[in-house]
Amino acid sequence: MEAEFEVIVVGAGLSGCAAAYSLAKHGVKVLLIERGRHPGSKSMSGGLMYCHALHRLIPEFWKEAPVERYVKRHVISLLSKKSAVSLSYDGSRFSTPPYNSCTVLLSKFNEWFGSKVEQAGGIVADGTYVEDLLWDGTRVVGVMTGGEEIRSRVVIAADGVNSRLVESAKVRGKFGPRAVALGVKSVVGLPSEVIQERFNVQGDEGAAYTFLGCSGGMQGGGFLYTNRESVSVGVVAGIHSLIKTDAKSTELLDDLITHPSVSGLIAGATPLEYSAQLIPEGGYGAVPQLHRDGFLVVGDAAGFASNSGLLLRGMDFAVASGAMAAEAVMDAKKKEDYTDSMLSQYENLLQKSFVLRDLRTYRNAPRFLSNQRLYSTYPDLVCNLMERLYAVDGDPRQNLFGVVRREMKGRVSWVRLVEDLLGARSL
Amino acid sequence: MSLEKLSVEQRLNLNSFATDKESHITINHKLCKEQDTQVLLRICPAACFTMKSGELVFSRLGCLECGACRAATSPGAIEWNFPKGGFGIQYRYG
Numbered sequence: 001m002e003a004e005f006e007v008i009v010v011g012a013g014l015s016g017c018a019a020a021y022s023l024a025k026h027g028v029k030v031l032l033i034e035r036g037r038h039p040g041s042k043s044m045s046g047g048l049m050y051c052h053a054l055h056r057l058i059p060e061f062w063k064e065a066p067v068e069r070y071v072k073r074h075v076i077s078l079l080s081k082k083s084a085v086s087l088s089y090d091g092s093r094f095s096t097p098p099y100n101s102c103t104v105l106l107s108k109f110n111e112w113f114g115s116k117v118e119q120a121g122g123i124v125a126d127g128t129y130v131e132d133l134l135w136d137g138t139r140v141v142g143v144m145t146g147g148e149e150i151r152s153r154v155v156i157a158a159d160g161v162n163s164r165l166v167e168s169a170k171v172r173g174k175f176g177p178r179a180v181a182l183g184v185k186s187v188v189g190l191p192s193e194v195i196q197e198r199f200n201v202q203g204d205e206g207a208a209y210t211f212l213g214c215s216g217g218m219q220g221g222g223f224l225y226t227n228r229e230s231v232s233v234g235v236v237a238g239i240h241s242l243i244k245t246d247a248k249s250t251e252l253l254d255d256l257i258t259h260p261s262v263s264g265l266i267a268g269a270t271p272l273e274y275s276a277q278l279i280p281e282g283g284y285g286a287v288p289q290l291h292r293d294g295f296l297v298v299g300d301a302a303g304f305a306s307n308s309g310l311l312l313r314g315m316d317f318a319v320a321s322g323a324m325a326a327e328a329v330m331d332a333k334k335k336e337d338y339t340d341s342m343l344s345q346y347e348n349l350l351q352k353s354f355v356l357r358d359l360r361t362y363r364n365a366p367r368f369l370s371n372q373r374l375y376s377t378y379p380d381l382v383c384n385l386m387e388r389l390y391a392v393d394g395d396p397r398q399n400l401f402g403v404v405r406r407e408m409k410g411r412v413s414w415v416r417l418v419e420d421l422l423g424a425r426s427l
Numbered sequence: 428m429s430l431e432k433l434s435v436e437q438r439l440n441l442n443s444f445a446t447d448k449e450s451h452i453t454i455n456h457k458l459c460k461e462q463d464t465q466v467l468l469r470i471c472p473a474a475c476f477t478m479k480s481g482e483l484v485f486s487r488l489g490c491l492e493c494g495a496c497r498a499a500t501s502p503g504a505i506e507w508n509f510p511k512g513g514f515g516i517q518y519r520y521g
Binding site: 043109230269 | 508
């Protein structure tokens with residue numbers, strides 16, 4: 001039977017929209033299928049996007065896309081119960097184009113991206129759930145939806161971290177507790193003037209905070225990003241950590257938003273939305289087989305996200321992998337050859353790009369980051385040190401080394417500290 | 428009311444949902460071990476798993492489709508699916 005479409009992309013998230021847009025723009029007959037009511041209605045992310053990948057696909061996308069703010073200030077905060085030690089970087093270079101990173105509200109953003117796909121000539125079918133892949137022997141030849149077959153030469157699985165298609169294609173099983181983290185987030189509304197004043201930013205500049213020590217000792221951390229008229233605040237914790245402790249996911253946010261140095265940042269804000277999402281954290285070791293006959297995997301479905309402890313990236317990986325899948329399909333189209341060996345060009349492109357190179361660079365990071373001391377011992381230690389440094393009460397002072405030694409006693413040995421510092425080379 | 432004062436139900440009430448008549452997740456009581464039950468009661472950020480007259484039940488109301496329950500449990504403990512097309516959480520911000 002003849003294929004109705006050259007390519008079917010399943011999932012109108014960032015990776016799916018990037019793939020479909022790229023294909024449509026080059027005149028490929030593409031169908032983008034989305035289970036939500038419109039592109040974006042199932043999309044959620046922390047909200048910090050590094051712009052380079054999308055800028056490459058749609059130059060100066062920020063001129064037309066619903067971008068929230070350009071991140072000018074990055075703050076790293078180590079939290080103990082009642083205090084915080086922060087390091088802040090102000091980059092004036094970051095608030096001029098080409099922008100380094102911006103904040104987005106991904107649902108709104110992908111609604112825009114979906115409309116770009118349509119403008120480029122792609123067909124978007126929303127409210128449509130793909131139940132399974134359609135096979136001809138070992139070759140994927142389309143999808144099944146609502147009991148009907150839709151045929152294509154290639155199917156691109158962009159159906160997210162919980163991808164059902166990668167399981168049907170047997171390229172990987174479900175992600176286990178060590179391969180994913182749970183992110184829980186709330187968007188809270190604040191007037192633009194309040195954001196500018198409170199975060200000391202001007203115009204459409206914004207700030208991004210990363211917190212360590214707010215995850216109840218579990219592997220994870222927190223974030224706070226300023227949007228145009230709202231703030232995204234969230235906590236990420238490894239599923240295996242959540243299983244081991246007696247923590248409740250419904251309370252994950254609470255330690256962060258009630259922390260004395262964070263609560264003031266969202267004081268008086270109106271809660272607007274509450275969301276949750278799994279984040280691939282398995283790194284290079286968890287990347288599945290990325291292609292088969294007539295089939296490619298992109299974005300979160302492929303586990304493309306990188307965590308270097310302080311930098312959590314997924315959205316630029318999603319966009320780049322979608323665009324590279326499109327490139328590989330266009331090469332395949334020229335030769336009318338959609339076999340696995342032809343489509344493996346996709347993996348070559350990824351290997352040459354930051355997607356698999358960065359994942360490889362941080363391949364040992366998951367092991368280093370599973371060290372529990374990073375999430376309570378060290379943030380506590382640093383906060384206590386700073387407190388001792390500044391607390392002057394008339395008692396005789398100790399020199400800095402003495403203070404460090406005293407603070408470390410019973411918490412962490414010198415050997416462990418040196419070990420952990422050396423381990424940080426994996427970041 | 429400020430975020431920290433809101434219960435999980437109130438936080439979920441901020442969201443827009445199109446709830447289906449059928450449930451997209453079912454508990455397989457034969458394979459759902461005691462340990463899975465304990466994990467499911469804690470791991471869902473929308474508190475969709477609760478005990479009702481001594482039995483674990485799943486309520487699709489408020490499900491954020493995150494998949495934490497699926498990643499955290501032993502194989503077969505729950506049968507996990509997305510809601511049908513057009514149903515479930517409708518993020519407005521994301």
